[in-house]
Amino acid sequence: MVDDAATEQRKEAAVVLTPPLALEGGLVEEHQTPGLLPRMLSLLRNVRPGSDLTHFQLPPLFNMPKSQLQCYGESVYCINEDYLTRCPRGKSSLERFTSVVAWSISTMRPAIFGLAPYDPILGETHHVSRGSLNVLLEQVSHHPPVSALHATDAKENIELIWWHNLVTSFHGTSVEAVINGKRQLKLLTFGEDYEMDSPNLVVRLLPTTGADWLGDVRIRCKDSDLEANLCYHKSQSFLGFGGNSRSVRGNIFHSKTSKTIYEIDGQWDRIVNLKDVHSGEVTVLYDAMKAISKLKTPVLEAPENLWPTESATVWREVSQAILNMDWEKASEAKRRIEEKERELQREWKSRGEVWVPKHFSVAHAKDNEWDCWPLEHSVPLAPIAVPP
Template sequence: MVREEMTAVLTPPLALEGGLAAEHRAPNLIQRILSLFHNVRPGSDLTNFQLPPMFNLPKSQLQLFAEMIYCINDDYLSKCVEGSSSLERFTAVVAWNISMIRPPIFGLAPYNPVLGETHHVSRGTLNILLEQVSHHPPVTALHATDEDKNIELIWCQHPTPKFHGTTVEATMHGRRQLKLARFDENYEMETPKLLIRILPIPGIEWVGNVRIKCKESGLEADLCFHKTNPFLGFGRNSRLVKGKIFYSNSLRTIYEIEGHWDRTVALKDVNSGESQIIYNAKEAIGKLTTPSIKDPKGLQPSESVVVWSEVSRSILDKDWGKAREAKRSIEEKQRELQRERKSKGEVWAPKHFILRHSKECGWDCSPIENVVHEAPIIAPCPEETRD
């Protein structure tokens, strides 16, 4: 039996220049956003808040998570295994962590992934697989492996957006792990919060503290993403990141970190006073290339770019009526599947991950397979991008 090819829509990634930010600017945005939250009380959890398609990016949250890894011009992840010492590798991990910060678009949000939705992409020898392992609450699992470089990523993401009257603050719970098997090093890292400011001056920015640590080397880093003062700063100090790298046991600082994540970030040796640039945003995330489909027949029905293809195409065409109907159809199908499982007494289980939850540790996801295989969707390697 010949399998039919899936309809899929791929859209440009969030980039420092160009991409979706240049293509999607809704008119009368502030008035429309205020009307959205007219009946929402301050302190409300917006996890299950449904946005009209006019406020959606034409892509799923799973894609945004994954694009932080596979959409990049300068391969900061591979640099993490190139260091000759644990300190050099740790510094590279800090730079890679900063490289995953992407400029969000004010007033637009990705689709909330449906239960069991997946996203599978390869870039070079790095293969990445995500699955929406819970819908209420929303939990996303990520597993990526690069067998050539002995790199493994295991993430469990649980966003909780809350409305605070004039702002929306999204906290990203869950654990991010980067494993460098060649050196027997395991890095754990946190994620900054996303702050959406509606009044008095609209804006959206990454804020808060991030800790990165490696128990094997005894090294840690603290990063602080600063928010802009809308009255006095006028954006002058926006996207500022400051921090330090230090030894866990003695708390002795080795390097100080300072810069802007959308420009350059420098590392200063506290002993010698020498500085070096460890991250250049223009080179890393400027004018990113959209992934392509290498094997259309290999796409799964659960793949994000397939699930949301009709909605995304309608948004790109600005056919809002068709977008609303397509989105409503997806949501109704999910409710119908939930009713069927309930009537049969079935409990849904993830296909690619084992999901656990505890009051002490929160949500945790373990991949069922040790290796992620090559995907039907391909992101260009840095060398191909430069060509």
């Protein structure tokens, strides 16, 4: 019993793992500190509209206790009703494509107004397993910030490859985070490659506060000549009051003929329906309550295999201080991490060295276009796991 207790204490000291953003997480106010809006407005008082906030340093008061890499990863490995494994089980290319659209919607998680994850440091990693699915992320660039993701499921013969470049800007009454990049889902058994992008996150300050996912998402599979357009939008309201900010609408169609097969309509935090335009039949495409409600927090199962670059290790002091609402300690811990990174970059520059990612090969083209390829064929089992 003593040895078991000591092992648990070592695990707790190695990482700080917090509940994932779930259906409830974007709706409750308990995560927010009093007077958050006035403090946000004060923070942005000297920032001009249109300014790029990508490298803007947020004090811990405005941070949730997790890294951006963890947020990206959670959208893949934290799920109740598993929409991902449905994708390769479809009996036809159309059925598989429809499942991919549902899975894409399932990666949307409610944001918490006024709180943002940490900006990952260069070389930071996040490695988590859920059943046979193993997920690995790495911060492959700091200026600009680019995150890469590789996930494999040998049992289901699935592979995911993503890269994201987050660009944040201030627009006077709102802050917009544009998520440039590409998401690939490969169903290897069928030789099908699906490409999709992400909506943008808009944080509204006035006239009412809120955090909304808005914009268009395109999903396409060249192998089956199928395509989908989704529009995440805010329904009609009066002077910014009322309305539903989590509406999604779109269609699935043949790429060559542009002929619509299904119409999509609903709210991604509730129910999204699928209508067959030929028969008029309506079915449920996605149920948020079943998919992203009451999600389980990952746990550390093999501390001996934990990398020092793991997000939950890198930021553990900051996260613990935020959970304790010790803002002075959180600020000091965050400052040490950021200063250490700046010092390492100065050393590389003085030696004429260029940092190279450990898990990905990266190519940078113009206009914020990147390409990231995993160096390994498959992702190994992770020391952190989502409980069954």
